[in-house]
Amino acid sequence: MKNVISWQGDNLPMLEALSLPLWVFDIDHRRVFWANQAALEVWGADSLLELQSRDMSRDMSVSVAQRLNQYRQDFERDNAVFSESWTLYPKGQPRLLKVVFRGILVEGRMMMFCEAQNNLSVDPTTLRSAEALMHTSMLVTLYDSAGMVLYRNPSARAKVAYSSETWRQHFIHDGDWQALQQGIAATGEARQLAQVHTRQGMRWHEIAVRACRDGVSGQDALLVTEVDITDLKHAEARASFLANHDVLTGLPNRNGIRSELLPYLQQALRDGRQVALMFIDLDRFKNVNDSLGHASGDEMLIRMSGRLSQLLGHDEKVARLGGDEFLVMLAAPDVAERAETLGRRILQTLSMPMRLSGMDVSVSASIGISVCGEGRLDIERMMRHADLAMYAAKDAGRNNLMFFAPSLEERSQAQLALERDIRRGLDGGEFIAYFQPRVDVASGRIIGAEALARWQHPLRGVLMPDTFIPLCEDGGMVRELGRQILTQAARQQRQWRDRGLELMVSVNLSPSQFIDPALAGMVEQVLRDSGCQPDRLELEITESVLLGDDEQTMQTLQSLRALGVRIAVDDFGTGYSNLAYLQRYPLTSLKIDRSFVSDLERRPAIAEMITTLCRMMGLNMVAEGVETPQQLSWLAERGCQEYQGFLCSPALPSHLFAQLVL
Template identity: 55%
Template sequence: MPHDGVPFTEESMARFALLDRLRHPVWVFDIEARRVYWANPPALQVWEAASLDELCSRDMGQDMSDSVARRLQQYQSDFISHDMMFSETWTLYPNGHPRSLKVMFSGIRHQGRMLMLCEALGELQADPDTLRSAEALLHSPVFITLYQADGKALYRNPSAREQVLDPAECWQTRFVDPADLAALQQQLQAHGKGRLVARVLTRQGERWHEVSARHCRDAASGQPAVLVSEMDVSELKEAEARASYLAMHDILTGLPNRNFVQQHYPALLQQARAQNLEVALLCIDLDRFKNINDSLGHGFGDLLLVQMSERLKQLLAHGQQLARQGGDEFLLLLCAPQVKELAASLAAAIVESLGRPLWLHGQEVQLTASVGISLCADGAEDVQSHMRHADLAMYSAKEAGRNGVQFYDESMDARARSRLALEYEIRRGLENGEFEAFYQPRVDCFSGRIVGAEALARWRHPERGLLFPDSFIPASEESGLIRELDRQILAQVASQLANWQQQGRNLQVSVNLSASQFADPELPATLQQILQQSGCPAASIELEITESLLLAHDPHTMKTLAALQAMGFAIAIDDFGTGYSNLAYLQNYPLNTLKIDRSFISGLPQSSAIPELITSLCRILKLAMVAEGVETHAQLDWLREQGCQQYQGYLCSRPLSLRHFNELLEHGEEPPRSAV
């Protein structure tokens, strides 16, 4: 009776009765059930079984290794598909005792199932090392195959057999790329051995294998053979490919990055020259993108960069190579017979496309772009020169008002040197204390009394005299020196406010915070240090922020404003009405003052709709009002009627040096407008 309780048929009884008369051990193994199905008496002795029923009841899968289980499944598949036979050395463990046998395996069909007929040809008496090496070969994850000289397989260990599609395949047919096969054969011919990493065909499809091969002889026949061992390194190759991709591509946009440009653009240039094509390199930069990061946050800025890169991709034709240089700057390489005309038309399309407004997270945003173009005719022989020329042309487009296109010319080099020299001079000026605070009086609209001032930076250049902000603020922002400039002006104001308090003058001075300084996480600590060193109370300083900084309504903005208010500073929105603030958010911010921009004051009293709206909003939110740019008594009268508390402008005075401002405080007289 077999182990599953199914009685033998007459045919099977006759077959097994015949096998039962054999003197060498024979048994039938049910691979799916992982049990012995039948065994003759010599096999019972091999398995140390008291009876057939006792042997058939054993669960052979209980301590079966994964490699043995996979090997048996492969046997079954080969029995079914190819009616194959195998002769291998196996070590059995009946009752835990090792027995090494030479076993012949073949398939036997029984009641619609494929079972495995096992014939023990003899017990091996080899030394322990030989037995261990045979066992290791059986369980090794390395794919080991012995081939005849003509490429037919003589032996495959279980791991190798699992990999091949057809057990009769030759080793030469495994390679996907014939060049890999040729390279390995060349190594074998020259050195008797070879090694490479190649794509091979397997049961799982194309995989990357590290293949090692060497000439040898078949131990059974003595004929020339080739021993091939393989390891699957697909995961390593995929990791290398991923690392290479990340090294050459921008993660955010998926575009090639600066490394790609430096390593691959030179070859593209050489290829274009070989084809007698002209080359143009476009440098594309988003205008004032830093304001987006400062006001709406870097997460919002990243989303915007993705949208802009998608717009750029949609404009490209085949062969046009776009890359993200870094930040908000992109590079575009063009090759064409008449590239100047193509570059000009494509640059215009880029400016138009990037300038269209879009909606992100319920916020309408509109940016512009500046494009600089470098041509072969500019004398640039390499990628670095092209990049420098295109970059200079892009900065020239920004200086021309942004949202435009400029081709490189030699005069731009001089301007670049001038810009670099200016940055150096600003740095030196900060070190030498050449920047000073000027004060524009803030006047009570009703009493006419000076109640404070706005501090504005001026540069007393040792050679060029007094310089106004337009000549140094843009360069300070681009170079990152604006934070130190802001700090020095704040320190001067705090020190002077402390002096005025000692003189019995209680004034409040407003100081502008740049977007860069406001984004600095060290801002509260810096301000606290200034207060401690000067002895100035925080309430005497009003910090002005631009309306655009409130656009983000993000945790950093709220946290910073709350920290500044907790320190005692007053907070004002500068140039209110020129930005895009959601008015509903204003009530959530810790604000004290709205400063009405001069562009709305200049039309008073005739054009009053927007100023009326702003003054009404201030009354509703209980915010103080300061009007900027007041120049006429008619404007002042209108502001008084609306309840505006303070104003500043030429009606009282332009910004004054500390000496002239002190004179104004002493005498209460308006100085000449030309005074500095």
């Protein structure tokens, strides 16, 4: 440790006599340990005791504190000596000095011996630029033409893997360094996203480099600035994963099928193999949700996805289509035989009992199989055929598998008949609004309701939305259905107000409704005809509608907000989210998707992020699917204002809802 000196009391008289300002700084306690008379004058101190009493940490910036810790590490590790320009602030007045720093051992601890060589006088712009360079969070490094470091600002020193690291050694992948070098050679500057070595391990940095000259030697040099974007890269990776994978099970979703699994099938056909799709639907899964709750239903789906994954071989893939539907893809020379064998094993494995909510529960499955032997792969057609075959397996008694046959196309005709039945029901006023309570978390009081569509079928009784919504969307009837439910909800809000109930009512807008140019006019007409208070009506939109044309989306939202209605984002967190739109658009509420609420015990991170985001942006939080007091307590602790879910009540007809409130 040749550059680190030891504190010797015998030397004090000599040091005191020097006209050069000298002092010892205690890095641990952020105080001056000792100073000679010349240093007391620099610091504007009346005595050594008075200077020692000053707590330098009280007005010390984060950057300076970080810099001092770097000094100590370098003293201990490299016996370093530094000569730098520093601005001191004795009694708040700036004083620029050229100071030499070296380590000194005092009472077994590493302190900093400071030697002020002279006062510096620079113009304000130069001084401020030097201060900015010290305090900026951007990493700034100057290398010579051989790649050896000439200078690092404090932020760069804090991150560098080791002090002697060269320009080339900074990179994990040599190709990134070469790409930057080529850019510099071509234009004198370059920019690259690269993985680099740091004291924290591998990090992603956005690197900008420019050819320049060293201001001291006049030789060629490289000025490198870096910004750590690792958190952004992780967020992008997470967003991409969510866009292509099911949140609950982690399996590929419909987007993932096209982006990840479709190329696998195409390659299998090119290799001379046949491919097959297997649609798997759990039989009577709704009974599990209705009897044990959605949390148990979700647990079953997770465990079923695990069983499927364990059954599959190398050339077999599984995805979740939504709800209780799964899709298996496989390739083999004789794929039909392979699919039937695998299908029988799947039926047997999925029907095995599992323990849920203290009960042994078992469900069977129905499987539909579609085969593509040779020729062009039409994934949509194959999926449709597998779907038809799956429904045929259900009609055959469930717990069965069926291959697609052309005769199953007749089922499509039945769907057309159902579509005609829906049109008749819309004309006949058979679709009615049920209302699920929205509850104030703090008081437990019902303060509103979400209007949900039900079909009061004359022969089949009350039908749930999954029976008719998909056909309404496919058949272009969802706008009329949405108008009818909105009208009923607005009238109901007026009736509640007439009875002295100040309740908010929320209504879902489908994506096709949202893009309808006549939407704002329709909403205005409904408000006028019903007498509904605009500020008591909330329109719920999905994330997907916010990812289209920004200008059109903004115009639509502004038109709706101009009417006085509120705007909520429904099922937030399940789509491909760009959180920037929350700042751009005039939103009032976020509804946390029930899949995140049900998974709070195992994976609370996304729900935590959403609640934090809402608090930061002043958005009203509404949690969906709350079923347990523990979930409600978690949400209450994080400032969630409202909740919906079976913990209070399912959706009810208007007269039963009124009984619940009164």
